[in-house]
Amino acid sequence: MSTLTSRRMLLGRIAAAAVLATALAACGSAPTPAAPGGAAGGDGKLVMGFSQVGAESGWRTANTKSVQESAAAAGVELKFSDAQQKQENQIKAIRSYIQQKVDIIAFSPVVETGWDAVLQEAKRANIPVILTDRAVDSPDTSLYKTFLGSDFVVEGTKAGEWLVAQYQGAAAAPVAVVELQGTTGAAPAIDRKEGFAKAIAANPSISVVASQTGDFTRSGGKQVMEAFLKSQPKIDVVYAHNDDMALGAIEAIEAAGKVPGKDIKIISVDAVKDGMTALSQGKINFIVECNPLLGPQLMDLAKKVHAGEQVPARVLTEETTFDQSQATAALPERKY
Amino acid sequence: MGTLRESLGERLRRSPLVLPAAALLVLLLVNVVVTPGFLALRVVDGHLFGSVVDILKNGAPTALIALGMTLVVATRGIDLSVGATVAIAGSVACTWIAGASDPTDPGTALVGIVLALGLALVLGAWNGLLVAAFGIQPIIATLVLMTAGRGLAMLITDGQIITVANPLFAELGGGFLLGLPVAVVVAAVMFAAVALLTRRTALGLLIESVGVNPTASRLSGVRARGIVWGGYVFAALCAGVAGLMISSNVTAADANNAGLWIELDAILAVVIGGTLLTGGRYSIGGTLLGALILQTLTTTVYTAGIPPEVSLVFKAAVIIVVFLLQAEKVRALLHRRRPVGERVATP
Structure with a gap:
């Protein structure tokens, strides 16, 4: 979720060129009547314009792939554009989707503010977002239908609840926890810390004795x-707060002559492939x-919104948790 | 002429190394007060284990890069691309090892290391070409590679974190030799080699002369261009080795984050060590002290439990104090306060 790279820019440009090409093709072939909320594609397929943040991490790449694959599976015609982490690119993409009269617009905003004008335009064109x-x-929540995404506080809470359950009924010996925070000020870091702290308050013998930022990186976590x-x-x-820092911590623990997962228990968030591998090896x-x-949830929501059904204003991503045996079972199918 | 004792005192006072050394000592003292066992060393699994070992090991990459940077700065240059070179070196080595038919084979690791260092030398030669041959301003010439280089690293790793499981490769950043971290041994050998080469031969003098006045040096027969070029090649080699250490330390290449902003840390270490950014006089020992101060600061933040929200302010405050103490005017003020009898006449 951080830096942009020239390679990604190149990919982004190719993606943008592809979007432009499809746009031109659409203009050239069949100018469709502007029925309110009607289908733009002549074949009655639902048309979705999707503006992605960029491709800054493996997580994001997996996210893009999921949207593209599930659109194909759900029979949704997807117009995809990569914003290369720039808000102006996203605004341009959304405007072009409005002009193309897509049925629905979905996007992951690069930043939180500055969307009112372009979302107003979408609303006036009767295109749900x-x-x-x-x-x-x-302040105007009527600008979008719903927000689909993870709740980082809940993630922290789940981590804390597991820990509390581990020490349930045990003697009240103090349990010392050290916390490796994400990048200072980042929403996932703030929320995962908050959720965890709330959950472990249930058992007074569990306390966080030290907490520092490892910047979401392996070397940060290790140091x-x-x-x-x-x-x-x-x-x-x-x-x-993420798998990479946990992987760094594992190496530090091993160098100190202790056994990660046994002498020191490790809890982490994300479940990327390297993390899951360590979990199945018993190190996490x-x-x-x-x-x-x-992607699948997004397509489902898009169809409901298009059909005029009511959807909740906040939809949580379907997320689970993994212990060691579940990780071993899930690992062969882990894509990212 | 004063007595031997006086001249020793005078030399100490004027030595650029005294202040950085004192700052490092104070920092270590603060740590001992806050964490009583800070200097304690013990043996775990046949190697030394303690905070001091951590400082040396984690500071080794920055110190190495600062070593190369010192020589570049001494010739009036600067190299902003070392962080990108760190990312490229780690990416090349890890991608090679991960893609090999036997990723655990020592030979594979060696080829990966040679490839990475070879590429680092090429990148250094490119910087040197721009600066020495085409006369482009160093800050601009190396900015090219600073921006493009990280992209190149992403191209090599396909934007993913490449994890490797090669025992030989893991040794470089995480292994131990005679009880000491391999990274520390490698860095120490390189420091000693450079110190010997530049202080026991005329090379150091030539570098300083190029830094003081390139034109005059050239006119008096010094191959100024070659020396400047060599500086960039050596800086890139140091960055390459540091990149291997950093990726080996976590047995993974992270093209996004490896060596991010390390060029600024290296420049800071060089300046704390008393080398002037305007070129000329330089101090290798000072650079080493500077790098150790920076790493000790980081470790202090972690062990003393300084909250991450204020840790940057804490670091900045310490560095400002060090620089203020080094400033000529502030030093003159401090000296004036001493009793008259103790004052030594200055020329």
Whole structure:
């Protein structure tokens, strides 16, 4: 969710060119009547314009693939554009979707603010909008139908609840937790910390004894964990805000002559392939999924919105949690 | 002329190394006060284990890059592309190892390392070409590779984090030699080699002369272009080795984050060490101290439990104090406060 790269720019440009090409083709072939909420594609297929943030991480790539594949599976004609992490590109893409009179617009906003004008245009053109993965900050909630995405607080809560369940009924010996936070100020870091803290409050013997940022990276997680292993007299549990930091912590724990997963329990969030591999090897104890594969849910919502059905204003991504045996079972099919 | 004791005191006071060394000592003292066992060392699984070992190991890549940067800065240059070179070196090595038929084979790791360092040398030669041959301003010439290089690394890794499981490759960043981290041994050998080469031969003098006045140096027969070029090639080699250390330390190549902003840390280490950005006089020992100060600061933040929200402010404050103490005017002010009798006449 951070930097943009020239390779991605190139890919983005190719994607943008492809969108332009389809747009031109659409203009050239059959100018369709502008029936309110009507189908733009002449064959009665639902047409969706989707504007993606970019392709800055493996998570995002998996997210894009999921949207494209599930659109094909659901028989939805997808017009996809990659914004290369620039808001102006997204606004341009949304305007072009409005001009093409697509049936529905879905997008993951690059930033939270500055969407009112273009979403107003979509509303006036009677094209419903669905937000995915990230929210927009606008007082006018009528600008979009629904927001589909993860709830990072819930992810933190799930992690905390598992830990509380582990020590349920045990003697009230203090349990020392160290926390590896994500990038300071990032929404997932703030929310995952908050949810976890609330959940572990249920058992007063569990406490977070140290908490530092590892910047969501492996080397960050490793360096912080190395320092914790020296400054903390006793560490029972590591709670990492993502898998990469947990993987770094594993290496630090091993270098300290301890066994990750046994001497020190590890909880993490994301469930990317490397994390799941470590979980199935017993080096991580529990992973809360942060699911990028929201394509099927998005297509489902799009069809409902198009049919005029009421949908909830906030839809959570279907997310699960994995313990070690579940990870072993799920690993062969893990795509990202 | 004063007595030997006086001249020693005078030399100490004027030595650019005294302040960085004092700052490092103070930082370590603060750590000992906050975390009593900070300097404690013990042996775990046959290798040394302790916070000091962490500082040396995690500081090794920055120190190495700062070493190369020192020579570039001494010739009036600057190299912003070292962070990108770090990412490229790690990406090349890990992608090669992960794509090999036997990813755990020591030979595969060696080929990957040679490939990565070879590419680093090519990148350094490119920087040197732009600066020494075409006369482009160093900050602009290396900015090209700083921006494009990370993209190149992403191209190599396909934007994914490449995890490798090669025992030999893992040794470089995470392994131990004679109880010490391999990264520390490698960095120490390179520092010693450069110190010997530049202080026991005329090379150091030539570098300084190019930094002080390139034209005059050239007119007096010094191959200024060759020396400037060599500086960039060596800086890229250091960055390549550092990149291998960083990726080996986590047994993965992260083209997005590996070596991100490390060029700024390296420049900071060089400046803390007393080398002037205007070129000329440089100090390899000072650079080493500078890099250790930066890493000790980071470790201090972690062990002392300084909240992440304020850690950057804490680091900035410490660095500002170090720079203020180094500033000529502030030093003059401090000296004036001393009792008259203790003052030594300055020329």
